[in-house]
Every structure is written in C-alpha cells, then in structure tokens.
Amino acid sequence: MQNGSGPRKHTIAVLVENKFGVLSRVAGLFSARGYNIESLSVGETLDPSVSRMTLVVTGDEFVIEQVTKQLHKLIDVIKVSDLTDDDHVERELMLIRVNAEPQHREEILRTADIFRAKVVDVTPVSFTLEATGDAGKLEALVELLRPMGVQELVRTGKVAIARGSKVRVRKVDAPKKARVSDDPKVVGFAD
C-alpha cells in the first residue's frame, strides 16, 4: 500500500481495563502482526480500574493506523491516542550506577547537576544517579558518564502526556495528592 510518509517514531497512549492478561493481549497484537514495540510502560491511573500504557512504535502512517485500529479492536482497550503530532510532554526515567574514583567524584556531581540528575545512592567507589528527560537528554548523560565506567543502567521507557487543558481521561474523584512541584523527591521536570 502506498504511504504518505516514511516510518517514524510514534508515541501512543492507551487506556486499558486494569485486568490480568491485558498486557499480554497488547503485546500479542504486536508480535502477531510483526510490529515492533520500542518501549512500553504501564501504570495505574487515577481510576484504579484503568491502566495507562505508553507505547513507542516505529512505523509509517499505514502501520500506525493499523496499530491504533487493532488496539481499539481489543475488548479491554478503552481509548487509544496517538500523541505524536499533538503538543505533548514525554519523559523517561533512568537510574545509572557509575564508578566514582576520588579523582572523578567532583566531575560526576557537576555533570549530574547540569542534567538536574539526583544522587540516590553513594558508596566510596560509586554513585547512583536518577535522571529524567527525553531520550536525547538521557543518552547525552550516559555518554558523559561513560569514560568513568558505567556499572549498570536501567531505563523505564517513555511516558507521555498531552499539554494544556484538554481532558483526556474521565474525571475521577481521587484523594488530594501533593502537586508534583511540592514533592521534594521529584526533580528535573522543568527543562
């Protein structure tokens, strides 16, 4: 089939029923049709009976159209939105444990500071940093830390949310939670 544009990365948000087997249905859909998931993250929403998945998929218009339609077809899928062309914010969280010899400790902390990363664990020979950002930022941080020796690294996969006041999820009465900016544990959201 002829396509309007070539393959590119799409960020797709999927609201699903929070039931067992749903992840397998979504994953099965991709494997059955030969589509590749680049990243996938799942978590509960304000409504505990609904989970939200953020999928990153590479494909041309045709593939993405099929992906969204096939997702819709799953009985447990409530809503599918392709955020790619809408104004949205996307973030990924990374934990990285890096060698911290005495001669490098200062530099690592400085780098972490520039990237608004936070030190979450310290030993005499290592730092564990927590960093958030888009994929490019995290990769840049890894590159800067690589010369010191990265021991271990883990990334969550991308999560994304639309900007602005558009309501995408049903309003649900939920207990009042602290605003993100009030939470001292969360850093690095403001670029």
Add this chain to the structure above:
Amino acid sequence: MKMPGARIVLECLKREGVDIIFGLPGGAVLPIYDALYDFQGLRHILVRQEAAAGHAAEGYARTSGKVGVCLVTSGPAATNLVTALQDAYMDSMPIVAFTGQVPTHLIGNDAFQEADNVGITRPCTKHNFLVKDGKDLGPTIREAFHIASTGRPGPVHVDLPKDVLVKEWELVWPEKVHLRSYNPTYDGHPGQVKRAAKLLVRAKKPVLYVGGGVISADASAELYELAELTQIPVTQTLMGLGSFPMAHPLSLDMLGMHGSYYANMAVHHSDVLIAVGARFDDRVTGRVDAFAPNAEIVHIDIDPSSISKNIKVDVPIVGDCKRVLAKLLEAVREELREEPSAAVREGRRAWAEQLAQWKRDFPFRYEWSDEVVKPQYVVQEISNVTGGEAFIVTGVGQHQMWAAQYYRFKHPRMWCTSGGLGTMGYGLPTAMGVQAANPGKLVINIDGDGSFAMNSQELATCFTEGLPVKTVIINNSGHGMVRQWQRIIYKERYCAIDLPGIPDWVKLAEAYGCVGLRVTKPSELVPAIEKMISTPAPVVLDVCVDKDECVFPMVPAGVLGRCQPSTYNRVRLRPAPPSGLAWLVIWPGTRRSLSASSRSSLAGF
C-alpha cells in the same frame, strides 16, 4: 439461592436462549456433565473430536443466526478446539466455546490435562475469559454472548476451572451488558453515506463487491434492493455466496483466484467499487497495487480495522451493513431525483453490454466426458436436483471451489465453508451443526476425499444423534488442489498427494451405521443423488471423478502483472484480455504454459 457453578453455567446458557450444545466430556468439565444429567431444555450433541464441536457450533451459528455453543474439557481438548476457534475468528462466526480448566489452586502447576487455555486462545478469539470466581460466572457468560454476537461477530472462549464449577455460588445475572471499552459502531457516518451515494449514481462502471458481512448482518434484502434500484452488478466473495441470488441477471458470481472471468474483469475495469462486508482478502485481490486500479473504492464494514488494511479506500463507512445499506438506499433515491447525465447513462449502457459479453463468452466451463464423471458435473447436478434450496457445506480444496462455482445459490445463510482459514475436515462436523439447527431440512456436505478423511469419525455422531447429513465425496483419489499446484507451478513434480482408493467410503459409511453409495459413471449420478436425498439416514455418496481435472479459471491475481497475459492463454482464451489487465488467466486447456520465472513468482502464493 446458591447452586454449583456448573448449574449456573447451564442456567445462564438457557437464559441466553441456547438450545443445543456440541460437546465432549472430560475430567475438568465433569461437574457440568453431572448438572446436565437432569437439566431440562438443553440438547447436548456428543461429537467424537473436539474440533468437530467447534465447527458444528459454527454451522449452527451461520445457518440459525444465533450464537453457537460448544463445551469441551481442559488441556488436549482445548488445544484440539483451537483450529475451530481460529476458523470461526477468520470467518467472523459467533460462537461461545467453554473449556474446562484444572482447579484454580493447580493452575500453573503442570497439573494433569492442564494447558494455558486462555494463553493459547488469546490470538484466535475475539475475546476470552478465565473465570476465577463463581460470582463472575453469570456476568462473564453474558458478556461472552454479547461480544460474540455484536459488532463483527467472532468466537469467545470461556475457561472454567473445576473448583469454580463445583463450589456453590449465588447466580448473578445482569439484565444489561455494558462494556465501556466495547461499543461497536452500527450507523454509518451520514456524510460518508452521502458521498458514496453521489459516487454510485455518477459511476459509469460500478460494481458491488459483497462478502460474508452482508450475511452476518442479514442485509441481503437491502443489497437486492440497492442492486435493483441502481442496476449495479454484484459479485460475491466465497463467504458472501448466497447474499445475492445467482440467477439474477446482475449477478457476476464469485470473484477472486477461482472466481469467474467476468467478475474479475468487471472489478478490474470498474470505476467505482462498492465493497460491502468484505475484507479485500489476498485470494480476492492478488497483488494489491494492481487491484481495481481505476476504481474509487467505497468500503462498508463494521470492523474499522478491516478498512484500508490491504487496499487504500476512498470512502470508508464504518457500520452495520444492513443499516448502512438502508441509509445508502435513501441517499441514492435522493440523488436519483435528478436524472443522470447523458454521459453517465451512455457509460452505464456500454458497461452493461460489456459485462453481458464477458458473461456470454467466458462462462465457467469444463470438458464433458461420457466415460468419467467430471467433478463440476456433480455440483451442477446437486444444484439442479435441489433447485438451490439445500443447505450446502464444503470441506477445503478443489471440490470447495467447484461447489462455489457451479452451485446456483439462492438464499443467504444456506452456505457454510471455511473461507479464511481453509480448514480441511470442516465439512462433516459443520454440516452436523447445520442439521441440528435445521431439523428436517436437506443438508448436503460436498467434500473431497482428502478433506472428508480428516473428520470422517463424525459419521458416528451423525448416526447416533439422528443427523441425516448427506455427504457427497468428490473422490479424485488424492489431494487435488495440491496436485493442481504441483502440476501448474511445480513442473508436475507430484509429491505426497496420492490417496489411492482407501478407505472404501461405502464400507466406512456402513461401518458407522450410515448408508453408502457409489457412482463411477456420469449416467449413474442423478439417480444416485435422488436416492441419497430420499434416504432418511445419513448418507455418504462416493463419486469417483476425473483426477486430472483442475479448477479453472485460476487467477493468481496480479503476481504476473509484469508478464504479458496473452503469452499464457493463447490456447483457449480468445480474444485475449485487453492489455493492462494484471491477471494471468489460466483457462481449461492451458497446460504447459508457465515459464520458469513466472512459476517461481507464483510459488510465493
């Protein structure tokens, strides 16, 4: 009042209006069979292999318009059922399949007869459930029937652990089913319907291409009215056969790989193609970029994911075929208030003439023989003797295509065939389901010797359950379709296709308590068919046919678009099709006609 889970299952089935269950007992579902012992109002039909229960449910569902139900045990029974589930999934058959499961505390323990049933059936059902809590039994069964029968119909699987069936629970029966995540669209977008109507009345070479969705939606009457009103010719897919009467002058019969010459030519040359409840299957389109190259395509389908999946569509209309066609009729009537332009009228007149000429010049045809029975003749005579009023079921292979080509279909819901999955052995068990749903009616299973052998044990079910299915075996002593491909595409290197005359089907039928008949000469055929029909018992009519016969035309559509079609059909096909036609048409008599390169490109299909 509390009752065992097994009893709840049966109560729920009754409330859903189920009257027949096709099943086979085993360890994990014993509680249900125990409850069935003195349960009133449900007929259980004991099959001999689990896949047959699934196929029977399909036949029941297709011909009755209700949801078919089957019930088998855990593990191997569930895995046997998988073929039928995938078959029902591809052909959009509404069935609900129940399987037993080991008790919940043993799930995942590699218990006896345990399999991950819901894991296995997940990709081959519309939806599936594992019921871990008896409170969920009622709501789950309600949802299962709702999901199976609404939207694009399909199979739903419910897995029932043994302890849930044994323990006593309150029966929970929700009056209404509401699933926030499942809301099929039934009404087409009015703007799109209007666009379609405008296209339709201004088309010079329009064709209606209709599929199984028209039958599932019971939209044949609307289709008929639309075709009559607009005088647009109708071609049907394999699954759509019966949605439009073939005797009608506007019928172009079946299209696709083994479809009629005129249907394929009409689609290829059309300027507006209206697809209704069809899914542009590769056996219809062949190479997609060469399919209906000049047509603006309207696609009416209830499944949004079918639209623009294979072929880019110009006017997509998501909705129920019946409702959309009704709206389309209104819109077309509105458009027709204005007289079509002279150019359109002239175009339509020329189109009708062209179609009539193709129909006249290239009908389905075969060479007659006085010595040996031609398989096409068998189907023709079945059609003549029954007058198109019998329920027809087929297996998969050459006989299936001949049945589709030569049986003159009159009514919807009287034809069952495995279109999507192509499941050999589908014929007999499905025919049982059809017969169970339509007692006293004539049900004929047109089968092949290879295909019939795959589920011939169900003759026992036919006999013991009083299901007088008539099976006609088009017996060419081999896997005919494979033979045909090896002959045409693999240089006659025949491999693993011979089924040399065993078993003796007449004796086999008799061994199962059925009546066996045999025909070896053309002159014996009609009396034998008449005798078969007048016999009240299940009958197997073994017709020994010409094993060299191939299904023609054979249109490996589009793969050979780059070759000159005329190179290949010099022998019979005159006049040669207009250049630009992307199909190779292999016509009777074209034998040694393919070059090595075209053979290799065909082999991919």
